[in-house]
Amino acid sequence: MREGKKGSTGASSLKKKEKLKKTKTNQNHNEEDNNTIITKKKNTKKTAKKVQFEKQEEEPLQKKKQQQQQLPTTDSQSESGSESDYEDFSEDDVSEDYELLRQSEDGESESSGEEVHGNHSDSGNDDYHGLEDHSNSSESHQGVEESDSSEDEVVPRNTVGDVPLEWYKDEKHIGYDISGQKITIKERQDKLASFLASVDDSKNWRKIYDEYNDEEIELTKEETKLICRLLKGKAPHAEFDPYPDYVDWFKHDDALHPLSNAPEPKRRFIPSTWESKKVVQYVRGIRKGLIKLDEPKEEEQRFYLLWGDDSSAAEQANRLSYIPAPKPKLPGHEESYNPSLEYIPTQEEINSYQLMYDEDRPKFIPKRFTSFRSIPAYENAVKDSFERCMDLYLCPRVRKKRINIDPESLKPKLPSQKDLKPYPATCYLEYKGHKGAVMTISTDASGQWIASGSTDGTVRIWEIESGRCLRIWEIGEAVQYVAWNPVHELPLLAVSAGQDVLILNSGFGNQEDQRKVKELLHVQTPTALDDSDNMASIVSWHQDDKHDGIRLKHFKTVTSVEWHRRGDYLSTVMPADILLFLSKKLSHRIPFKLHGLPVSSVFHPTRSVFFISTKKNIRVYDLVKQKLIKKLETGLREVSSVAIHPAGDNLIVGSREGKLCWFDMDLSSKPYRVLKCHPKDITNVAFHRSYPLFASSSDDCTAYVFHGMVYSDLNQNPLIVPLEILRGHKTSNGRGVLDCKFHPRQPWLFTAGADSVIRLYCH
Template sequence: MLELTVMKNLMIAKPPTRAILPKTSLPQAPPRNTVGEIPLEFYKDEEHIGYDRAGRKLKKQARKDQLDSFLDRSDDPKDWHKVYDEYNDEYVELTKEEMGMISRIRQGKLPHAEVDPYQPYVDWFDWDGKGHPLSNAPEPKRRFIPSKWEAKKVVKLVRALRKGWIKLDKPKEKPRFYLMWGDDLKVNEKTANGLAYIPAPKAKLPGHEESYNPPVEYIPSEEEINSYQLMYEEDRPKFIPKKFDSLRHVPAYAEFIKEIFERCLDLYLCPRTRKKRLNIDPDSLLPKLPKPKDLQPYPTTCFLEYKGHTGAVSSISADPTGEWLLSGSRDGTVRVWEVQTGRCKKVWDVGGSVFCVAWNPNPALPVVAIAVSNDVVLLDPEVGDEEVQLNIAKLLAVQPSTSEPTENTPLISWKRHDKLRGIQLSHQQNVVRVSWHNKGDYFQTQQQSCFGTSTIKAAKSKPFPQASWPPFMFVATKMHVRVYNLAKQELSKKLITGLQEISSMALHSGGDNLILGSKGAKLCWFDMDLSVKPYKTIKNHKEDINAVAFHKSYPLFASCSDDLSTHVFHGMVYSDLMQNPLIVPLKILHGHQKGVSDIKFHPTQPWLFTAGADSVIKLFCN
C-alpha cells in the first residue's frame, strides 16, 4: 500500500516501511501490531488498532490536524522524511538510503544503485571454426500457416462473449466474513437440498399470572373456578394462578409433562406454513392529488351572517346576478337579503312552513317560487327596474282556473293571491321541492309524482308530451335516479345508486355528471358517459346529508349534513372523454350550532351560502 503526500512541492510515493529493505540498511524491528494482513476497517469503530505480542491493546493515537502538521514541518526540517504506518499507528522516519531509493523510483530507475541494467552481454557459445549453424533443418510448414486450433479457440471465446458466458467487466467479489462459531451453518445444511426450512414457533413465555405471588386481580374466586368446569376443554384456561407465601413453598408443576408432550406433538404433527405478507407502502396506494392551495379560489372563511328568521331555515336560493339571496324558514316567512351588506329587503308571511324556495335563473324575469304546504306561490321580489317590473306584472296577471280538481280535470289549479300579490298554484299533495329550468321558462314541482308547470302559459303539463325545451329530466326516487327523454317519451337511463335513501341531487352544468346525497351519509358522483353506477362514493359525513350543490362556473361542489359541517370539493370535469373527473377534498366548513339544512353557491363568485337549523344563514368567502 502506497501513500501519496505533497511535501515541498514534490509528489513523493511512500511505500510502507516494511517493504523498503535495502541491502545497506540494517534489518528493522518486527512490527508492534500482530493482527496480520486483515482490513483495518474492522477497527474503525474501536478505540484500538490491534494487539501487541503480549496481547495488550494498541490504543489509537490522536491524529494531527493540518495546523499541527504545518507547525511540525516548520520546526523540523526533516519532517517531510516521515511516513505514516497505519498498521502500527506511528510515524517512521526514512533513512538517506530509503530516500535515495524513492528518488530513483520516481526517475524511472532501479531502486538499488549498485545494480547495473546495462552490463555487457557475455556470449557463452564459441563460434570459432563453425561454418554452419547448430541446426540446419528446414523450417516446418506449420510455422507459415495460421493455427487451426487457435482459430477454433478464438471462435469458442467469441461465442462465449456473445452469449454472456464470459463477462469482461465482472465486478470483484468483496471478501465475505462469517462467524467462526456461529450456528448459521445449520440452516444451510437444512436448505442445501432445496427444502424450505421454517423454524418452530417459540413457547409462550410465562406472565404475571404464573408468578408464585400474583396480583390479586389474577387470582380467580371459587365460583370462577367452578365455572371453568362447564366450559369446553379448549376454552378452559390452562393455568389457574395460586398464591404462595414464599418461593420454597411452590410445589412441582403437575401439568409439566403433559404440556411438554403436547408441544412435542405439535412440533411433530402440525405442518408449518410461511405467510407471505406484501410489503407495500400505504402512501403508494393513495391517488396522487394536487395540493388544495394550488386549487384556489374556494370558500374558506365565514364573511357574513344573515339573521332575522326565528325558525330553522329550510331552503335558500340566489338570484342570477348574485346581488340578492332568497330564504325560506319553518317560521312561515320568506326573506330577501342583500348579499353584500346582509340587509333584509323584503319579508313575506306565507302562513305556513316553507319547504323550498327557488329564484328564476333568467335575469330578465326575476320571479321567485315558494313551496308552502300544498301550494306553490309565484311572487315578485321587486328587485328589477321599471321595465322588468312591467314584464313581471304581465306574467302574474293570469286568469284563475275555473274547474275544480276531479278525476277528469287537471290536478293543479291556480288563482291570484291577493295578500302576497302573486299566483298560487294548488296541488293535491305537499310540495317538497321546486326547481327551475336553466332558461327560466319552466319549473317542476316534486311530490309523490313529478309534474312540469309552464310559467308562460300557466298550465300544467306532464313531462312526456313533446316540447322545445331540453328533452331530459332527472327524477330521483328512494334508491334510483331515472332519466327521461321527453322528446321520445321514454325512459332513457336508470342510475343504480346503491344508497340507503336519496336525500338530494345536483346536476353539473355540462349535463353529463351528477352528484347525490343520501340518508346514509354517503355522497355519490355519477359520470353518465362512463356507467350507470357511481364513479366515486365518498363517505365523509357522520350523519345524513341534507343538500348538495354544484357551482355554475367554478370546478367546485359541496355537501352539507346534520353533523354541523359543510364539505367543499374540487370537481374538475374534462372535455376529453378519455380522462376521468378529478375530485379533491378542499375544506370542511363549521360554524352552525345545529344541522346545516341547505347550501347554494354564488352565481359568479367562489362563495358559498349555508342555511342552518339554528335560523342563521352564513356566507363563506375565499
C-alpha cells in the same frame, strides 16, 4: 311255438291260481264284513301282506319263465306273449295290475324290440338276422333288468332332423336313413281298405301313424300304461317307489366300539428319525456358532452424515412450497418467574377477568416467586406442547404478507389543499332574522341576493354583501322550498309551502323587466279550467292578490321546486307525482311511470334531459322524445338530494345514511365513488356553477366542501378531494344544516341551519 304256448298257458294257469286265492281272500272279506271298521283295516293289511308274499313267491317263477323264454328261437313267441298280455289287461282287474306288470315286463320289452326289428326288416331279412337281434336284445335286458331306456333310445330312421315335412311334400321320399338312402313313402292303402283293416284289427286303437318315419307304430301295453299313469299324475314308471322301506344297514349287535378297536401301532411310540436328524443338525449349528439364539438386535440406530454435502441436495421443483410453521411467541417480561411488580395484576383486576369473554380473557396471569426454589412445576406443560403439536399438523397454513408500516402511509396521497384554492373555508357572515329553522335558501342569478324560506312561515330576501334583510313575505305556512328563476331578466321566486307553490315577484330589475314580470304573473282563472280535466284535479292556477303572484294549488304537499335553465319551465315534486309547468300557465304531468316515490328532480343544464330520483334509483328521461334514457343504481338506502355538474355528465347524490355518491354517467350506471363522510343524513348536495367545487350539508351540523374536478379528457377520471369541513351551526331538534347553496360566481357557500341562521363561508 309249442313251448311258447306252453309257457303262456303256464303263465295263465299261474294267474288262475292267483285268482283263486284272491277270490278266497275276498270271501274272507265277505265273511268278516260284519266286523268293525278297525278290524277291517287290519284285514286289509293282512291282505296286503298276503299279496306281497305272493309276489315273493312269484319271483322265482318269473325267473323260470325268463329262462324258458330265452330258450326258444322262434319269432312267433313274442306274438303269443303279447297276446297273453293283452288278455291279462283285458281281464281288467285293477288290484292285480302291479303283479301283472311285473310278470309281463320282460315279454313286453322283448316284443317291442321285436316289432321294431320286424318293421325294419320288412324288405326281406332272413331269419338268422332276426334271431341275432333278438338274442342281443335279450342279453341287454338281462344286464339291466329294470331299465326301460331302450324304448327312449330308439334312433329315428329319418335323419333329416327337425324340419317341417312340408318340404318333402312334393317328393317321393321323406328323408334319408342313416346310410344316406332315401326313405321313400310307402304306398298308402285306400281309406276303405284301411278302415276295414282297422275294424278287423282289435289292436287298432293302439296304433299311431308316425309321419316323420312313415310308419305305423303300435303302442305297447306298457306304453299305454305309462301314459295312463302320467295322466293320473303318478310317477311314469310303475317300479318307482316313492316311499321305500328303510333299510338299516348297520349291525347293532355285538359291537363294543363304533370303529376299530385295534391297538395303537408301534410306530407311533418311536421318535422320528428325520426329526432327530434335524435336531442334531441344529445342535451342531448352535455349537459351532452358526445359529445364534435370541441375539439382542443392534439397538442403536446408526446415524450418519445425513447432510453430507449441502450443495448436492437436489432441489425438488415438483413439490409444493413448504410453509414453515410460525414460531411460538417469545415470552415477555410478564412471563418471568420474578417480574417487576407492575406486571402483576391486582386482585380486583383478576376478578374482573371473570366478567370478560373467553376470547378476551388473558391466557396467562403473571405470578411472582421471590426465589428460584419456590418455582413450582408448570401444570400445563404437557398440554401446551400438545396444543402446539395439534396446531402443527392440523392448522391450515397460509403465507401471509405482514406489513409493518405506519398506518398513516395507507392514506392516499392527495394534492395539497393550497393548490386547490379558492374554496369556502371560514365563516364570513351570518344572516339572522328567521324565527324558525331555515329550511331552504336560494341565490339570485346576479349573485346579489339570497332568498330563504323558514318554518316560521316567512320568505326573506337578503343582500349578500351586507347581510341586510331586504324583504319579507308572510306565507303563513312552513316554507319547504324557494327557488330563484335562473334567468336574469325574470326576477321571479318560486316558493313551495304546504300544498301550494307561489310564484312571487321579487321586485328587482329595471322597469321593463318589471313590466314583463307583471304580465307573466297575471293569470285568468278560466284558462286553468280550460286545461284537461285531469290536470285540473291535480293542480289549479290562481291569482294570488296578497303577494301579487300566482298560486298553484296541488293536492299534496310540494317538497321541491326546480326551474329550467331558461326560466320558462318549472317542476314541482310531490311525494306522489312530478309535474312540469310551462310558463305559459300550462301544467303537464310527467308521462312516465315511476317505480317508487319521487324524491327530487333536476333539469339537465344544457340538454332537454330530466333527472328524477326515487328512493333507490335515479331515472334519466329525454323530455323531447319522452323516453327513459338511463337508470342509475345508487345502491343507497334512501336518496335525499341530487345535484348535477354544470357540464351535465356527472351527478352527485346524497343519501339519508350519510353517503355521497358520485356518478360519472359516461362511465357506468353505478357510482364512480362513494364517500361515507357524514354520520347523519345528508340534507342537500350542491355543485358550484363555475368552480370545480361541490358541497354536502348534513344533519350532523357540518357541511363538507370537496374539490370535484371533471376533466375534458374523457380518459381521465374525475378528481375528488375533500377540502374542508365547515362547522358553526348548532343542532336543534336533532337537525343540523338543512340546506347549502353556492354563490353563482364566487367560491362562497351558504348554509341554512336548523338554528335559524344562514351562514356564508368565504375563502
